[in-house]
Amino acid sequence: MISASGKRVVATQNYLASYVGAKVLEGGGNAFDASIAVSAVLSVVMPHTSGLGGDGFLLAKTPEGIIAYNASGWAPKGLKANRIGARDVNSIVVPGLVDLWDFLQEFTTKPYEELLYPAIKLATDGFNVGRSLHKAIKGYSGNAEWNATFGGKSFSDVIKIPKLGKILKEVAKDPRSFYESVSERLVEGLRREGSPMEVEDFSSFRGERVKPLTATYRGYTLYEIPPNSQGVTTLQLLKMVEISGINERPFNDRERIKRHVELSALAYEDRNKYVADPRFYEVPKFLLDEDYLRRRVSSMPPISEVRDGDTTFFVVGDGENEVGFVQSLFHSFGSGIMVEGVVFNNRGHGFTAGPNKPEGRKRPMHTLSILLAERDEETIIIGCAGADLRPQIHAEVLENYVDFGMEIDEAVAAPRFMYLGDKVIAEAEISDGLVSVGHLSDQVGIVQAMKKKGNKYVAVADPRSEGVALPVHFYT
Template identity: 35%
Template sequence: MRLLCKILGLAALLSLLQACAATETQQEEVSDVSAELGAGGRPVGAKWSRSPVYGSRGMAATAHPLASQVALDILKEGGSAVDAAIAANAALGLMEPTGNGIGGDIFVIVWDPKSKQLYGYNGSGRSPMGQSLAELQSRIDAMKARGELPQDHEGIPSHGPLSVSVPGTVDGWFAIHERFGRLPMNQVLAPTIDYAREGFPVTPVIAYYLDRSWAFFSEKYADSPHLDNIRDTWFKGGSVPEAGDIFANPDLAATLEAIALDGRDAFYRGDLARSMADYFAPMEGGLAYRDFAEHRGEWVSPRSVRYRGYDLYELPPNGQGFAALQMLSILKNVDLAQWSRGSAEVFHYMVEAKRLAFEDMARFYADPDFADIPVDGLLADDYGKQRFALIDPSQVTADVGPGEPKLEGEGDTTYLTVADENGMMVSLIQSNYRGMGSGMVPDGLGFMLQDRGELFSLEPGHANVYEPGKRPFHTIIPAFLMKDGEPVMSFGLMGGGMQPQGHVQILVNMLDFGMNVQEAGDAARFMHDGGRQPTGIDKDPLGVLYLEPGVSADTVERLRAMGHKVEIDDSGVRFGGYQAIRLDREKGSYAGATEMRKDGTVAAW
């Protein structure tokens, strides 16, 4: 400051400072005005959207720019789409710890151009084998008695050891890699190990979620040693990483290095498994070494429903993918294109279809090893017509309830999709469930374990009731679109109960209203919350219909007149995170889309 005064003189310095202050004020005013202006102009396409990204030799769409680049680098090194998807998922577990990581579960759909088949993998983990329903209920009652839970708390606690199920992600990586991988796993995981050790810049949306997570955990575990591991891993000194800060996770680097060198058994049977089991040993409830050692995911067959000449494929329960199929099975009975996409009629039919499908979901969807699920009946055209007949076109149906199909014998997640030059396409979704997860961070391992077990019911006789060694109801669902037996689009839309209704909105936008792959994701969405729940803890049957600000005031008022409880939410938080890759076989190119509500990008080659 003294040097500046000598050079410019006091008067000149004051003039300079005033000019700087004026410039800052002008910038603030410009910023405020820009926020009010809305979308700018575009020479082609919708003014409120961006262009899709095009490529021909490979593509990756993820929720983080660096993860997309990691995937593209793996493709350029000769890796398959599966190699690249694993590499991107590992990177996201480091860079987006608010939504996913190796402490969670994974579901995958792979299109294999050699066999011309879709393959599905259910990488969800099971509940502790050494804990019965009665023991679990007794532990919950003891927590209430100690004042650790409110007396009126229903269900399994969202955080702590009782909500933790075996993490299935690492097993899923190795299962799909064994079948479709080309590069060794140490090469696939190397980019993330380097980023974890050396650091990477935090992106804005993830910084926002980290701030929310620290506010929650610092209160939840204020007097608990669990907070120490959370703080030491992500919030050193109680400080929340901000956008642009360089963040490193050396503990996770060491964990991933062990997995890269010693394979899946390092996580499920080796030192990592023992460390996790030792961490839970002093606690009431929680996983034991046996739970890790005996874990295996499974290959499953995706199922489909035809809509407007296309086939949407989803994985069968214990996930909620069939809810999207049921919604389409209902909606195929009405021509939505007779109205405009932003009309009250289109929203009304989609919301009512969602409510009907979710009632069935709450009643029937569970681990098929423990429950008889009327799979064929739920997806039958006749059943879709029966459910459609319950929709009143002019008003909300108060309480729709589940149906009787024939028996034929705020979640956080990451979704990514990758395609390679040989035509292999991967649809992958991975999650820790609620926020960052359970709050359980095993000593020195650099990741948090999921709280997926919260989604069990405690009601005896319920299809989704807690049992030892059982997989809970799952929200995360990858999707794949086909036409005439050929691949069209690998896509997904992350975010708890938003996912099936998000899948349907994307397809309606594209197939009924002609939007391109990016416009379909940027368009304003709805999210309906309410009704019967898979946990048995039911909500208001009518529920709340959340809309984004892009929905017109006229549509909002007409929906309210129909009986919908409408709320406008401009945060983007409720409405999920979309990524997609669409194949144009005639032109020989891919078109990719990414979510405007996240930090992600599409990287193409």
């Protein structure tokens, strides 16, 4: 099911994760309970996108207000590299996902042993390889443990990761154990691979609750994750679209699309220049200033580097709370290094130069972000797999809904176009100069979204994926 409506909903990129989330809601759990269960299942069955070796961000609307949490990891204190390649062992930063699980204990109602049980069973007893995992494995080679676990596996084959199941059991008792006892085994394995990681890099790490960035777009109040996330880039792009008035033209208008691409390039130029870890560099406050953005709209667009990556995002609504949750390794299978059943990220490849140069205990500029928009009794959450493309994806889906009269499921399914730096790709022949990739391609990202209006939700899983949206209408 691509979309679903009901009083409680869940939409993820994987049918098993959606099923588990729906069962938690059906059993009386809230959206945060379901999010933990979904996140853990995705960590097992979609290990190319995310997992305990990766990071996460959360943006949620609750009766008490908006909650935003940044669980992106920092580089080892002993990092010496000046430039970090995509599969470089120095690209591994301390993974923050389990810290996000730990933070959510403040909001959950069920014991973590219960919430992580489905993921533990899948890791221990085995799961079937899905299409996207099969595609990621094909032609890929990681370290020895990765090859022993995933090497040669094809669609529908069974994979078991008992070491991961064991760690999940420990985490279910105390999420903080991942950083204070499990980390000893993980660091030992990472150092054998050549990483400068120390146990203290784990034990000292904690994510942080952050104040979301805000802006407006055509009567909607927008929220995004602040730096080191690129969420500000989404808000910049949407504000420049509004200032320019380009969406007064039709959806498929060639000039609109051409100008949208130019505005994207301007937003990415600012991102590459200014977005970094605010603990090391004060990100300018003028980036969302309307006078500044008006001047930017009249600028000549640059060419900016735009890279792909692999991520998974999901949404859950329980009638009171709406949760957007994104987790990632960065590139497919991250660094390619697997230790004790945990596939480790390559987020350090996000370091560049200047304010975003590599430094110990610093977080790289981060592609993960989540867009929340609200107006009157209406709330919309949009997130995706899409790496550097995420600001464009978030903006286009919201524009489809707000400006072009599409329902949220239509806004997700509509053909997208993406600026890639050296070219522009599109899913349909909608403008001169675009490279058509054929209708509905995961090259333009995979979106999950949710709309709440009154007391009813509509949740959407992108038809470009194996995703499923499920409604829950009653408790058992």
